[in-house]
Amino acid sequence: MPRPESVRHDYDVVISGASLAGSAAAILLARRGVRVALLERRSDPGAYKALCTHSLQASAYPVLDELGLVPALEKAGAVRNEARWYTRWGWIEPRAAPAGPELPYAYNVRRSTLDPLIRSHAAETPGVDLLLGHQVTGLVREAGRTSGVRASTPQGECEIRARLVVGADGKDSAVAKFAGVPARQYENARFGYLAHFRELPLHGGLSHTWFLEPDMAYAFPNDDGVTVVAVLPDRKRLPAFREDLEGSFLAFVRALPEGPLIDSAERITKITGTVRYPLHSRKPTAPGVALIGDAALTGDPLWGVGCGWALQSAQWLAESVAPAATGQGDLDSSLRVYARRHRRRLRGHQYLAADFAKSRPFNPMERLMFSAAARDESVARHMHLFASRLIGPLRFLNPVAVAKASAVNIRHRGAAVSPAHLPPTGS
Incomplete structure (x- = not known):
């Protein structure tokens, strides 16, 4: 059996999923000299994820900056996500210290704006081949490790060889399934619905979150004058809520303390949501495989961490494996570095989120x-x-x-x- 280093590779890395995590990883790896095949099962370059908080945490700002996306986001009207949070003790309103620096921020921006933007940025990056309409249908394995993917394409089935396969294909990751990486699930005792509105001003133009113990809600101003409003009640309320979805949604928002004046706003989307959205975690690596974004860890949507963690995990992976992905180092050792960093940075946050997802009052x-x-x-x-x-x-x-x-x-x-x-x- 030939050693992995002697096997012909079509690319250094093949990435399944050209959304936030996959596109960011492709850009950052290619800039480090890695040849990347970026596969996206959808054929439309403007495709985007609709069910999302549409918010990027401040922890992701350094990644946006490295990607060079900050000017484009500002130009597209992304809103800096300063926030206030309602509690039974009153509002928490973080402000910069009188003589201190401004508070860290990132952006609220709709995925219909963000996804095509980062995907086109990836497609324009030298070293990245964006392959639309390519869906991974299996993995190529040699000597006990993954060495490529099989994919269905508009031209038929194909096989793409690479030193590393990256699953950036979401919480139901096909790459993780084919690689035999199990997920540990944590039940989420809340359900959620959201809708987009125009002409819905918020106090100070800030993002709002309501901690109602155990129910939750938020309203985030976004690009193009659109505000995303979401409600996340305890699942015990689901049967009654479903009897009149629109009426229940509007009544919930109307009852929020100092809530947005939703009746005077224009709703521009359907009320959409999910009644079961468990949190899950996977080991982010296997021989020849790395998982990033929701494929590695799916957080509770009420915290709005998914987009930021997608970008951050892409950056951690690129920093950890780029030399080895080109054959200039030990790939397995590099993957262990990535896995340790992913675990160290996110495990504690996920533990607390999984506990709060039990839909309980504050401890x-x-x-x-x-x-x-x-x-x-x-x-x-x-x-x-x-x-x-x-x-x-x-x-x-x-x-x-x-x-x-x-x-x-x-x-x-x-x-x-x-x-x-x-x-x-x-x-």
Whole structure:
């Protein structure tokens, strides 16, 4: 049996899926000298994912910058995703410190704008061959590892050889299935519906999220004057909700504290959604295979992390494997580096999200941090870093931050019990 290095390769890397993760990985790998085949099962270069939060976390901004997409996004009208969050203690409204830098941000932008933009950027990148209408139907395996794909194309079946096959083909990844990579699933006890509206102003032009314990909702301003409104109730409410989907959706939004004036807005899309959307995690590598984006890890849509993690995992993969993908290193060692980085950066976030997906009220630690953030600007800024996925759970809940939140709440209770509210003392 010939060694992998001696086998002829049509490409260095073949990527299944030309959405955010796949297109970003293709660009970043090709810039590092990797020959990439970027396969997309849909034939329309303007195809896009409709069911999405349409938001990119601030943690993804460095990837957008490296890709060179920031000017194009700004030109397309993408909205910087500054946010405020409703809680039972009031609004959390992160603001920059008086003498400090502006808060990190990325963008709200509809996938109908974003997907064609990044895909065309990939197609124009030297070293990338965008192959539309190519659907992976199986993997080529040699010596116990994957060495290419079989695909159906408009011209018939074909086989494409490569040192590395990348699954960027979503939560139901065919590449993962063919490679025998199982998924660990976490039940999501909420369902979700969303719709797009015009002429729906939001306070300060900011993104809004409502933590209603256990129900959730959000409204995100997007490009071209469109606002995405989503509701994510406890699944116990699903039977009644489905009896009158439009009426239930509108009533839910009308009842939101300081909610958007939805009755005066123009709805420009159907109300669409999903009643079962489990979170799942897969080991992001196998011999000759890497998984990125939702193929590796599918988060809870209420947190809006999917687009950002798609871009970040693409960047981590390119940084880890590019030399080895061209035959200038040990590919298996490089894949282990990628897997460790993926696990280190995302496992803690996914653990907390899976726990919150049980559709429960806040636990004691969440009550501490959310209540303090509603009362103190520095705690609100700290929460913004976590919500933007710029810091992980360990930094978010470090002893100094927890002590600060505790002190804020103790001061608040002390201020609430003023002398006028104290019982009279005996004479």
